[in-house]
Amino acid sequence: MAYAGSFDHLFKVLLIGDAGVGKSSLLLRFTDDSFEEHMASTIGVDFKVKTVVVGGKTAKLTIWDTAGQERFRTLTSSYYRGCHGIILVFDVNERETFNHLQQWLEELDMYATVQNAAKLLVGNKIDLQQREVTVEEATAFARKQAMMYVEVSAKTRAGVRQAFEEVVQKILDTPDLLAAASGETSSGIGLAKQEGDTGLCSYC
Amino acid sequence: MTMSVLQEILATEATYVSDLRVLCEIRARLSAHLTPDSITAIFANVQTLLGVNEELLFGLRGKAEANGSTITAAHVAQAFTALAPFLRSYAEFCTKGSTSQELLRALRKMDPAVEEAVCEVEQTTGQPMGSWLIKPVQRLCKYPLLLKTLLQETPQSGPDYAPLRHAFDAIQNAVTGVNDRVRAAEEREGLLLLAEALGRKDLMVPHRTLLLSVNVAKFAENHEPSGKGLGQEVGRLISMSRSTHKALLWLCNDTLLLGRIRGAAFTLVEKTAIANTSLKAIDLSQDCPEYLRLPSMGEEPEDEKEEEAYNHSFTASEPLFDDTVVRLTCEGGTHYLLCLERNEATKLLHAFADAREKVTEQMQVRAKGALGALQELYTNSSCTPRAAEGGEQPLSAARKMEALRELKAAREDRKGRGEESTDQLHTARTDCTAASSTDVRKRSSSFEMLRRRLSAAAVAAANVMLSPRRGSLDNGQLAGMYDSQERRARTPSLGNTDISAGTFGVRHGSPSEHGATSPSLETPMQSVGQSSGYETPTKSMLDRLDRHVTPPKPAAFDLPPPQQQGVLRDLIQAAERNGDFYLEPLLAAIARRTGVPTPEAAGAHPDDEQDVEELAPSDSETEY
Secondary structure (H helix, E strand, C coil), rough: CCCCCCEEEEEEEEECCCCCCCCHHHHHHHCCCCCCCCCCCCCCEEEEEEEEEECCCEEEEEEECCCCCCCCCHHHHHHHHHHHHHEEECCCCCHHHHCCCCHHHHHHHCCCCCCCCCEEEEEEEEHHHHCCCCCHHHHHHHCCCCCCCEEECCCCCHHHHHHHHHHHHHHEEEEEEHHHHHHHHHHHHHHHHHHHHHHCCCCC | HHHHHHHHHHHHHHHHHHHHHHHHHHHHHHHCCCCCHHHHHCCCCHHHHHHHHHHHHHHHHHHHHHHCCCCHHHEEEHHHHHHHHHHHHHHHHHHHHHHHHHHHHHHHHHHHHHHHHHHHHHHCCCCCCCHHHHHHHHHHHHHHHHHHHHHHHHCCCCCCCHHHHHHHHHHHHHHHHHHHHHHHHHHHHHHHHHHHHHHCCCHHCCCCCCEEEECCEEEEEECCCCCCHHHHHHHHHHHHHCCCCEEEEECCCEEEEEEEECCEEEEEEECCCCCCCCEECCHEEEHHCCCHCCCCCCCCCCHHHHHHHHHHHHHHCCCCCEEEEEECCCCCCCCCEECHHHHHHHHHHHHHHHHHHHHHHHHHHHHHHHHHHHHHHHHHHHCCCCCHHCCCCCHHHHHHCCCCCCCCHHHHHHHHHHHHHHHHHHHHHHHHHHHHCHHHHHHHHHHHHHHHHHHHHHHHHHHHHHHHCCCCHHHHHHHHHHHHHHCCCCCCCCCCHHHHHHHHHHHHCHHHHHHHCCCCHHHHHHHHHHHHHHCCCHHHHHHHHHHHCCCCCHHHCCCCCCCCHHHHHHHHHHHHHCCCHHHHHHHHHHHHHHCCCCCCCCCCCCCHHHHHHHHHCCCHHHCC
């Protein structure tokens, strides 16, 4: 229950994107290194915590998943509050999910309270080989929106870790975001320092 | 697998209820440091939620224990069906949720004691306050998912499926309802803030919500919207200073507001109803002056020929700036040019198109309802023999549909609308003259036809009057139509104001006209109508029909049922909104008879009985 391990930053990262693009799989692959072929919509998982070390800094990530709740837009918009990083996921084999990215970005604009939250575009399911969206296209879109683009497969594990580290790096590179993070979680950091000696590490 | 979902529902509910208890404890602990108002603003009705979910958990667990500690799908269905109506209480919590975290953050900064208390809470609970406060929102969104998964794993032929399906639908609806209510609350909140910032409390009207606010980099009035000077005006706009011509555009569900920003204050520049407003992006590749264009060739021209080509490419190239210029045409006829950031412009244009579509839809529904009411008035009043008479049946539903179809056809031909209604009125009038020469009861087919035409004429006329986008042409046609009627009705005065007064002509008429003898043509029917309470259409009725679309005979007019009153109220509102003077007398008459108050009617004519008397078909009007 208590804060485990010591960390330099506590970041809130949100996974968004159309239903079925593999947000939950991505999350589970990253946090638990597991993959379920036939996953139902996420049930029971509110968020997962994972500590990563990027550039010598330890960042504790709370990663939030909104899978299956897309229908209740107004309610899920409260997830955006205080978000430092946004991972925007689409399925490279389904053009529709790529076409909806603009809407997701608008939503983000409207609801995110932390200005300039670090954004990362992730094309998932590259293992399926039924591509409808090319790398070039996705890269161009990402560049236009000042985002990085990464291709991953939650199934084969390809690129997953890199994707999350990319987000952390981007947050670390943005002074405003760091300020927001420390401002919000000062107590957490204080606590971490106090309990740091317990030697528990949540990074697994 | 189903078992695991059932277990998950139970286990996660238990966790959630204990989380809610923690949240209530946190609330109690912090209440020592915060004002009761702040506590309510942050924690909303979390105690109510605890009560609701304890009940659910008890339902699930109690059933499980009674069942030898296995929980079944049937129990889940039962518990959730019972829960559904209570989920409404989540709306309050979720609405507060949008501001609670910001408020808490501000309070922590302001008061070290609060900061200390919150830190302590976060340390003991191991989670930041934000996570605690969002738990109810998350849990609420999970219920439909949990039930859906359970439903998918339940055989459709089994006994559990139907109740589970019912529970799922109920929960899904409840959560959607909460979602909608929270959105509505947010939109209202936005409008309230806006009205306060503008110092215009009158902007707050029920049903109006703020949909979107958009930054306008610069704006200027567009003096020659159609002329050749557009390019120059665009150029002037682009070269304006951003600091002095900044504005905000607020899109409400019925209105568009343009406000100028001066320092930290806003002033309302324009307020225009969406139905009568247009918003169009200007094609800058056409209308952008040359000096604002980006040269597309990098190299300087070397000889004349190249220079020509260079100049050509110069004019055809892209504009130098990335913004979008939008023309706003307000209902008052004022045009503005707005310079918007491209994404903002796209957002605005989409949202505006949606809002406008909705407004038009609502108008149509409203007009249809109002027309339906008018028709009903006809059916219930003069044109229908009283059922007690054992004569003809009231206008059947099929006939009403037919009349509505006629109305639709009339509506489709928007251009010729005014003429058409005049035409229909004329036909109806001719029919009536023919019909009234004999006892219409003996000519039922003619009667039916006449009645239909009457209805159609009424709705067509009302359609003209109610149309939200009625142009001046229609107005003119209508005025012309009334003019001719007025002349025949011996009202000497012409013109709009007089027409309005003329509609009250019956009332203003001298008392002696009232008791005047009916022309012989009318007498048989009139006497039948008076003696039996059933009235056939008469010329006098038609006269008033095409002048005011007034329900002809009060004696035969039954007070409408409540829903009909509602429609009438719509009619009245529509007329008020359009400032429709043609409708005024009609509305006043309806209001007096139905008890639906209108501002004009309330107190304006205290002598109801007399009014009704005067509005009764007076024989004096029958001369034609």
